[in-house]
Amino acid sequence: MMELLRNIFRFYKEGFSGMTWGRSLWILIMVKLVFLFLIMRLFFFRPAMEGLSEDEKVEVVVERLTAP
Amino acid sequence: MDASLIDWSRLQFAMTAAYHWIFVPLTLGLSLIVSVMETLFVVYKDEFWKRVTKFWMKIFAINFAVGIATGIILEFEFGTNWSNYSWFVGDIFGAPLAIEGIFAFFMESTFFAVMFFGWDKVSSRFHLTSTWLTAVGTSLSAFWILVANGWMQHPVGTEFNPDTVRSEMISFWAVVSNPVALSKFSHAIFSGWMTGAIVVAGISSWYLLRKREVRFASSSILVASIIGIIGGLATMMSGDKSGVDIAKYQPMKLAAAEGLRDGGKAASFSIVPGVEIPGMLSILATHDIDGYVPGINDILNGYTDNDGNVVPSVKEKIERGHEAIAALKRYRETKESSPDVSFKSLKSFQENSQYMGYGYLSSPDAVIPSIPLVYWSFRAMVGLGSFLMLLLFILSYFTWKKRLENLKWLHWVTILSIPLVYICGQAGWIVAEVGRQPWTIQDLLPVNVAVSALDSGAVQTTFFLFLSVFALFLVIELSILIKAIKKGPQVD
Numbered sequence: 001m002m003e004l005l006r007n008i009f010r011f012y013k014e015g016f017s018g019m020t021w022g023r024s025l026w027i028l029i030m031v032k033l034v035f036l037f038l039i040m041r042l043f044f045f046r047p048a049m050e051g052l053s054e055d056e057k058v059e060v061v062v063e064r065l066t067a068p
Numbered sequence: 069m070d071a072s073l074i075d076w077s078r079l080q081f082a083m084t085a086a087y088h089w090i091f092v093p094l095t096l097g098l099s100l101i102v103s104v105m106e107t108l109f110v111v112y113k114d115e116f117w118k119r120v121t122k123f124w125m126k127i128f129a130i131n132f133a134v135g136i137a138t139g140i141i142l143e144f145e146f147g148t149n150w151s152n153y154s155w156f157v158g159d160i161f162g163a164p165l166a167i168e169g170i171f172a173f174f175m176e177s178t179f180f181a182v183m184f185f186g187w188d189k190v191s192s193r194f195h196l197t198s199t200w201l202t203a204v205g206t207s208l209s210a211f212w213i214l215v216a217n218g219w220m221q222h223p224v225g226t227e228f229n230p231d232t233v234r235s236e237m238i239s240f241w242a243v244v245s246n247p248v249a250l251s252k253f254s255h256a257i258f259s260g261w262m263t264g265a266i267v268v269a270g271i272s273s274w275y276l277l278r279k280r281e282v283r284f285a286s287s288s289i290l291v292a293s294i295i296g297i298i299g300g301l302a303t304m305m306s307g308d309k310s311g312v313d314i315a316k317y318q319p320m321k322l323a324a325a326e327g328l329r330d331g332g333k334a335a336s337f338s339i340v341p342g343v344e345i346p347g348m349l350s351i352l353a354t355h356d357i358d359g360y361v362p363g364i365n366d367i368l369n370g371y372t373d374n375d376g377n378v379v380p381s382v383k384e385k386i387e388r389g390h391e392a393i394a395a396l397k398r399y400r401e402t403k404e405s406s407p408d409v410s411f412k413s414l415k416s417f418q419e420n421s422q423y424m425g426y427g428y429l430s431s432p433d434a435v436i437p438s439i440p441l442v443y444w445s446f447r448a449m450v451g452l453g454s455f456l457m458l459l460l461f462i463l464s465y466f467t468w469k470k471r472l473e474n475l476k477w478l479h480w481v482t483i484l485s486i487p488l489v490y491i492c493g494q495a496g497w498i499v500a501e502v503g504r505q506p507w508t509i510q511d512l513l514p515v516n517v518a519v520s521a522l523d524s525g526a527v528q529t530t531f532f533l534f535l536s537v538f539a540l541f542l543v544i545e546l547s548i549l550i551k552a553i554k555k556g557p558q559v560d
Contacts, residue, residue, distance in 0.1 A: 011181075011185060011186070011189060012181065012185070014185070014189075015181060015184065015185025015186075016185075018185075021126065021552070022129065022184065024548065025129060025130060025133035025548070026133075028133055028134065028541075028544060028548075029133050029136055029137075032134075032136070032137060032541065033137060035537065036137055036140060036141065036144075040141070040144065040530075040533075041144060044148075044529075044530045044533070045141075045144035045145070045147070045148045045530070046148060047147035047148060047151065048147065048148055048149075048151035048520040048521075048522065049147075049151050049155070057155055058155075058231075058232060058233055060151075060152075060155075061152050061155045061156065061233045061234075062233050062400060064152050064517055064521075065152075065233060065393065065396065065517065066393055066396055066397040066400070
């Protein structure tokens with residue numbers, strides 16, 4: 001089992017270190033993920049009902065559904 | 069609710085979804101084309117096909133890298149801009165999207181890595197299996213997303229719980245086997261094959277135009293055009309099934325797509341305004357030349373469908389929607405204090421709940437989507453799709469006859485068809501999504517209730533921020549792609 005895991009680890013390690021044109025794609029992916037999760041998600045896309053309990057969320061939605 | 073907030077929220081979601089759809093169809097199509105090419109390498113043991121496969125895998129990887137995570141933004145928007153909707157659908161969306169995440173992560177990340185890192189490390193058959201499984205994984209991911217989308221178009225297998233005010237799943241199988249989801253899935257997958265085929269043919273034609281990589285380009289075009297023709301024919305068949313589903317479950321979408329004010333039996337299909345094929349719409353919508361197709365006015369005023377069911381007027385649906393909403397309110401207010409009233413209210417709610425969404429509409433006309441946009445988008449989709457099919461047949465014919473190399477006009481037409489296949493796909497989604505307005509969930513939840521109470525200015529800010537960032541990423545992708553294409557496969 002450990003041997004299998006070691007082989008898998010080596011497979012990925014050699015794969016990543018042997019990359020040529022793929023390196024710039026990975027940089028692009030990382031930049032994008034950082035932008036999405038550390039900037040957009042944290043500062044611009046906070047869930048509208050964040051911090052509310054389940055019951056409070058129900059009340060917010062009920063208010064909207066029953067007072068058109 | 070502020071109309072500007074609804075419009076900006078819709079526009080933002082539409083932009084994000086449209087951007088996401090730039091990458092998805094090419095991933096779907098190219099993953100299959102690459103799998104077929106690698107199969108040719110393994111079967112014929114010809115190194116030429118290995119190098120062809122490696123080049124298109126590179127294009128696949130660039131598209132995949134820029135497209136990756138663009139779908140996550142849609143999930144951000146669900147929580148931020150569409151929080152009422154997210155709560156309302158929570159359980160139904162949760163299951164398919166969770167399965168999609170698992171498939172996307174495990175299948176794609178595992179086999180994708182073998183595809184790129186495993187050329188000299190695993191056997192050729194194992195590598196080929198990984199390439200095919202990557203293709204299967206991308207299609208399965210699309211399946212679960214379209215199950216979620218199909219449920220919004222035709223909500224089945226669920227029940228609205230007035231205590232938790234959300235739809236709860238009562239039959240996973242009904243949700244998964246939703247006919248609308250299956251039609252959408254097959255239509256999306258097969259049209260993705262066409263997209264992949266046109267992009268491969270277009271890039272290959274550029275090489276032929278420059279008299280470079282001739283064997284590579286001709287061989288790529290042959291494989292791509294065969295896959296594209298199969299995909300195109302299957303797209304037509306799934307489109308036919310989709311038309312029948314829309315006629316049955318979303319008749320207003322069909323009426324808008326046809327600009328059909330007054331329907332009837334043996335309804336005519338509009339090619340462009342003033343040019344019609346008698347009886348054709350009935351055939352497409354019901355597979356019967358005498359089938360009844362309701363027009364916009366019929367839907368507004370009520371009609372009897374082909375199964376003999378009386379469909380109420382929109383005015384009556386609005387009244388029943390008001391009754392459902394009032395009953396829901398009464399039920400919740402009297403749940404603790406007056407069980408009898410509460411029980412009667414619940415019964416009244418259940419009798420009218422199928423029309424609940426209509427109770428939020430300001431007037432019957434609110435059920436009519438933008439007719440010009442849906443009408444012309446449908447024609448763009450069908451017209452471009454037909455043109456691209458013809459092009460694929462012509463390409464395969466001249467490739468087969470070995471006369472493709474010097475047909476400069478055909479090279480140019482094929483190169484210029486690359487943007488057309490994207491316009492075709494986007495037009496299809498405009499028909500599907502604008503055509504179902506005002507509903508986020510058909511008949512149950514219109515956009516004005518689904519949207520979060522945010523400041524419209526904040527939504528505008530994120531819209532323009534996204535627009536700038538998306539444009540930047542697109543420019544980066546195109547520049548990496550162009551660089552890779554200019555360098556070429558160097559296989560001849």
